[in-house]
Amino acid sequence: MGEGRRRDRGATRAALLGAARVRFAREGYEAASVRDIARDAGVDATLIFRYFGSKQGLFDEVAKAGGQEGAALLDGPASALPDLLLRSVVSQEWHQTGGEHPFVAMLRSSAHEPAHRRMQEQICGGFMKSLEELVEGPDPALRAELLGALVLGISVARSVVRSPALADASYDQIEPYYRRLAEALLGPGDRERSAQTGEEGADVAGQ
Amino acid sequence: MGEGRRRDRGATRAALLGAARVRFAREGYEAASVRDIARDAGVDATLIFRYFGSKQGLFDEVAKAGGQEGAALLDGPASALPDLLLRSVVSQEWHQTGGEHPFVAMLRSSAHEPAHRRMQEQICGGFMKSLEELVEGPDPALRAELLGALVLGISVARSVVRSPALADASYDQIEPYYRRLAEALLGPGDRERSAQTGEEGADVAGQ
Amino acid sequence: MGEGRRRDRGATRAALLGAARVRFAREGYEAASVRDIARDAGVDATLIFRYFGSKQGLFDEVAKAGGQEGAALLDGPASALPDLLLRSVVSQEWHQTGGEHPFVAMLRSSAHEPAHRRMQEQICGGFMKSLEELVEGPDPALRAELLGALVLGISVARSVVRSPALADASYDQIEPYYRRLAEALLGPGDRERSAQTGEEGADVAGQ
Amino acid sequence: MGEGRRRDRGATRAALLGAARVRFAREGYEAASVRDIARDAGVDATLIFRYFGSKQGLFDEVAKAGGQEGAALLDGPASALPDLLLRSVVSQEWHQTGGEHPFVAMLRSSAHEPAHRRMQEQICGGFMKSLEELVEGPDPALRAELLGALVLGISVARSVVRSPALADASYDQIEPYYRRLAEALLGPGDRERSAQTGEEGADVAGQ
DNA sequence: TATGAATGAGTATTCATTCAT
DNA sequence: AATGAATGAATACTCATTCAT
Numbered sequence: 001m002g003e004g005r006r007r008d009r010g011a012t013r014a015a016l017l018g019a020a021r022v023r024f025a026r027e028g029y030e031a032a033s034v035r036d037i038a039r040d041a042g043v044d045a046t047l048i049f050r051y052f053g054s055k056q057g058l059f060d061e062v063a064k065a066g067g068q069e070g071a072a073l074l075d076g077p078a079s080a081l082p083d084l085l086l087r088s089v090v091s092q093e094w095h096q097t098g099g100e101h102p103f104v105a106m107l108r109s110s111a112h113e114p115a116h117r118r119m120q121e122q123i124c125g126g127f128m129k130s131l132e133e134l135v136e137g138p139d140p141a142l143r144a145e146l147l148g149a150l151v152l153g154i155s156v157a158r159s160v161v162r163s164p165a166l167a168d169a170s171y172d173q174i175e176p177y178y179r180r181l182a183e184a185l186l187g188p189g190d191r192e193r194s195a196q197t198g199e200e201g202a203d204v205a206g207q
Numbered sequence: 208m209g210e211g212r213r214r215d216r217g218a219t220r221a222a223l224l225g226a227a228r229v230r231f232a233r234e235g236y237e238a239a240s241v242r243d244i245a246r247d248a249g250v251d252a253t254l255i256f257r258y259f260g261s262k263q264g265l266f267d268e269v270a271k272a273g274g275q276e277g278a279a280l281l282d283g284p285a286s287a288l289p290d291l292l293l294r295s296v297v298s299q300e301w302h303q304t305g306g307e308h309p310f311v312a313m314l315r316s317s318a319h320e321p322a323h324r325r326m327q328e329q330i331c332g333g334f335m336k337s338l339e340e341l342v343e344g345p346d347p348a349l350r351a352e353l354l355g356a357l358v359l360g361i362s363v364a365r366s367v368v369r370s371p372a373l374a375d376a377s378y379d380q381i382e383p384y385y386r387r388l389a390e391a392l393l394g395p396g397d398r399e400r401s402a403q404t405g406e407e408g409a410d411v412a413g414q
Numbered sequence: 415m416g417e418g419r420r421r422d423r424g425a426t427r428a429a430l431l432g433a434a435r436v437r438f439a440r441e442g443y444e445a446a447s448v449r450d451i452a453r454d455a456g457v458d459a460t461l462i463f464r465y466f467g468s469k470q471g472l473f474d475e476v477a478k479a480g481g482q483e484g485a486a487l488l489d490g491p492a493s494a495l496p497d498l499l500l501r502s503v504v505s506q507e508w509h510q511t512g513g514e515h516p517f518v519a520m521l522r523s524s525a526h527e528p529a530h531r532r533m534q535e536q537i538c539g540g541f542m543k544s545l546e547e548l549v550e551g552p553d554p555a556l557r558a559e560l561l562g563a564l565v566l567g568i569s570v571a572r573s574v575v576r577s578p579a580l581a582d583a584s585y586d587q588i589e590p591y592y593r594r595l596a597e598a599l600l601g602p603g604d605r606e607r608s609a610q611t612g613e614e615g616a617d618v619a620g621q
Numbered sequence: 622m623g624e625g626r627r628r629d630r631g632a633t634r635a636a637l638l639g640a641a642r643v644r645f646a647r648e649g650y651e652a653a654s655v656r657d658i659a660r661d662a663g664v665d666a667t668l669i670f671r672y673f674g675s676k677q678g679l680f681d682e683v684a685k686a687g688g689q690e691g692a693a694l695l696d697g698p699a700s701a702l703p704d705l706l707l708r709s710v711v712s713q714e715w716h717q718t719g720g721e722h723p724f725v726a727m728l729r730s731s732a733h734e735p736a737h738r739r740m741q742e743q744i745c746g747g748f749m750k751s752l753e754e755l756v757e758g759p760d761p762a763l764r765a766e767l768l769g770a771l772v773l774g775i776s777v778a779r780s781v782v783r784s785p786a787l788a789d790a791s792y793d794q795i796e797p798y799y800r801r802l803a804e805a806l807l808g809p810g811d812r813e814r815s816a817q818t819g820e821e822g823a824d825v826a827g828q
Numbered sequence: 829t830a831t832g833a834a835t836g837a838g839t840a841t842t843c844a845t846t847c848a849t
Numbered sequence: 850a851a852t853g854a855a856t857g858a859a860t861a862c863t864c865a866t867t868c869a870t
Contacts, residue, residue: 007848007854027318031237034840044856049841108318110367111235124370139380141372145364146357146384149373153360157352160317163331165348166356173346177353180391185384216829241865251831253866262865423850442732444652448844458852460845469844524781525648525729538784553794555786559778560798563787564767567774571766574731577745579762580770587760591767591806598801628833628869655861665835670862831870838864847855 013051015041021062022098025105029059029112056114063118066102070122078133082182083175085127085151089158090171103155123148136188147185150178220258222248228269229305232312236266236319263321270325273309277329285340289389290382292334292358296365297378310362330355343395354392357385427465429455435476436512439519443473443526470528477532480516484536492547496596497589499541499565503572504585517569537562550602561599564592634672636662642683643719646726650680650733677735684739687723691743699754703768703803704796706748710776711792724776744769758809768806771799 019040023032034055038045052058073084089101097105106122109115131144154174157163166174226247230239241262245252259265280291296308304312313329316322338351361381364370373381433454437446448469452459466472487498503515511519520536523529545558568588571577580588640661644653655676659666673679694705710722718726727743730736752765775795778784787795 009854012854028235028237031318033838035838044854045840046842046857047855050854055840107314107363107367111233111238111315116367119367120369123368128370139372139384142376142380143384145370145373146361146381146388148370149360149364150353150357150388151360152363152368153356153358154353156314156359156363157356160314160323160326161330161335161359162327163335163352163355165346166352169349173349174353177346177350177392181353181357181388184387184391240863242863253831256866257830440732442649442651444649445732447842449842460852463845464851521728521777521781522732525652530781533781534783537782542782542784553786553798556790556794557798559784559787560771560775560795560802562784563774563778564771564802565774566777566782567770567772568767570728570773570777571770574728574737574740575744575773576741577749577766577769579760580766583763587763588767591760591764594805595767595771595802598805599798630833633833654859656859665833666861667836667863668834671833676861833867833869835867836864839862841860843857843859845856847853849852849854 009051012041012043012047015043016048016051016058017062017065018096020058021066021096021105024059024062024109025097025100025102027108029055029109029115034058059109059112059115063106063115066097066105067118067122070102070126073127074130078130081127081130081134082147082178082186086154086175086178087171089151089155090169090174100159101155103152104159107156107160123152127151131186134186136186143185147182150181150185154178216258219248219250219254222250223255223258223265224269224272225303227265228273228303228312231266231269231316232301232304232307232309234315236262236316236322241265266316266319266322267325270313270322270329273304273312274325274329274333277309277333280334281337285337288334288337288341289354289393290386292355293361293382293385294378296358296362297376297381307366308362310359311366314363314367330359334358338393341393343393350392354389357388357392361385423465426455426457426461429457430462430465430472431476431479432510434472435480435510435519438473438476438523439508439511439514439516441522443523443529448472473523473526473529474532477520477529477536480511480519481532481536481540484516484540487541488544492544495541495544495548496561496600497593499562500568500589500592501585503565503569504583504588514573515569517566518573521570521574537566541565545600548600550600557599561596564595564599568592630672633662633664633668636664637669637672637679638683638686639717641679642687642717642726645680645683645730646718646721646723648729650730650736655679680730680733680736684727684736687718687726688739688743691723691747694748695751699751702748702751702755703807704800706772707775707796707799708792710772710779711790711795721780722776724773725780728777728781744773748772752807755807757807764806768803771802771806775799 016037019037020032023037023040026032034048035045037058038048048055048058052061073081073088076084089103094101100108103123106115106119110119128145128148131147132140135143137143154166158167223244226244227239230244230247233239241255242252244265245255255262255265259268280288280295283291296310301308307315310330313322313326317326335352335355338354339347342350344350361373365374430451433451434446437451437454440446448462449459451472452462462469462472466475487495487502490498503517508515514522517537520529520533524533542559542562545561546554549557551557568580572581637658640658641653644658644661647653655669656666658679659669669676669679673682694702694709697705710724715722721729724744727736727740731740749766749769752768753761756764758764775787779788
């Protein structure tokens, strides 16, 4: 069975896409070399050019697939999005991207301008904008983006910084805190509460 | 001041360090080339090897300096740290690092393992740990790291993702929301409030 | 006429030969790629190897065909050859060779040794030798080759150098001058004229 | 002495230029590889990029030098030009360009567009235009260019086609025929003239 | 001390060609 | 009979680094 599969356009393409996804996620666009990707996929490097035209073409294909997965998060009702984002970020199962969350994968390639553009479009035009619809009260964009930033930050803290507690925490451990933050950001201005505690100074944890 | 000696050793070193800081911040460790750095500094590239041994040695020196600046944030009372972090992240004036916040600069090089290690040490062993002291109640590490993640996320959202509202927001615009989140994370468990609203389901922004 | 056989062998061969002729003429042997040729012909590149064995084999076939066309010039009486050569060189209609005169096409490939040999054989053993028969007087080979060189030069000047006046000139414009030169080269030693003016040093073909 | 010369910018540059001149002349721009050139020069290929920026940069330098040599032909009085051209073309000593006359060298690279432009400028704007001044009578441009074409053709016939008689002929053998052709092309085209004014001459062969 | 020439392994990409189906 | 997957050597070019002067 292994032998016969050798000359199979689909399988080779898929192997290259899979290897590329991992390499680009772990090393970023520039640092990932077509040779390494091909070696990981077990095929000749020139097939990358045959099937994808160029390294950039391969990257585009990888990014497109990632974008579609990301877009799937937006399919459900907007109210479910914050929780979906957390689940996505916390899921351990990003073996398709070499253990990296897609956000981190995108970040890793952000020095490459085309990759940067894609990332901006997908993040800003994607969940950042969808979150905005959930906000009640003033500054909807800013508050939505702060929640988005939190998700991004959790993602980065877990898989890049690997801060110990957050990296090891489960969804169930993180969720209560995350929910409170999401509520605080998205909910109405919380007048009563800020009225109650508003008098204290700049010290955040002061009292 | 004679013709023959245009720069003393210290000035050359400093010029190289400055140029390297900007390049590493903007392009990441791998993509920044010693020649570009040397050209920016106006000196011959081999001086990098003379003074710092290798590209890695130069990077280490840059990172050490950055780490010291970061450590300065920890000098004051712990209670001031959350606000200091926000001010740091929101400040526009990172011309020393080519306009990038040091976190982003570190992230950019995080594919390079030695750089990654340094980053982990500085972030996890730095403000993440310091924030822990501020937490009242259970899960201190996790809650501290969630606040750290938020700061990281804001930083990334502003200068990498460039999400529009957050990127343009001033400290004064962000601070109220940030403060509320910091309070929610660091403060005691908020029993009363969760008691009030605890019955609602998982939907965060639902009703 | 069935679906399964879109092209018979002959048509495919012919299409490849035609496309190759144009590409080799325009770009030269080395620069013309088998893939481009196959794409122009609308067939798979491997058919080149199937039908012609190699790129070189394809080139040989093209050159052979070109040689036969060239040889056709030699069919008529030798005395007609000079005029035929000019007509051939000046004719605008070399669409079979992508607008290039066959001489220029050969020249373009002359860096490739097998192509070079073919070109030598066809030119030297072809019209250069035939012209020799026309020469009256001494140095028949040299004088024939000078006329051949003129034809070659006109060809090159028109389609490679594209010198303005010559490139735009019609057969009728060029012919009078060309005829005078051909006469001067091929004709007998020009006795009367050299007799008249023969004593002065400036004499051209004189003694 | 041999050892000490090793690290010498000027010598390395010169060696590269020399090797490049030969390779470009013999094989044309595209077919000549930077590695071959470097090997011929006995230096590392990367020095080509150090000193000339790119293969194109190296070619430009070579072409510039060739152009200056060509332009030197135009320094003397116009009346001397036809003879100078013949001498140049017939000289055996083109070892600097690997035995190829500069015209042929240019022709070899004419598939490469920048090289083609240079060639056009140098040939059309060079001796073709200068020859025009010598023409008496109608069609000065056309007649000048026909003489230019003859020179080009002799050059091509000698070093590309290698037609036997012309390739082996000396200046002294060719000159009488060439002079008659030059006269016929440049002079006031007619019979009476040779009778009437035979002794003064159009100064074609410069007594 | 420090300038800059040299190097060799690396990059993405294209080539003619072969082999399996 | 013929499609197209695979290959390996070649291309121009950049890299960090070393060595000679």
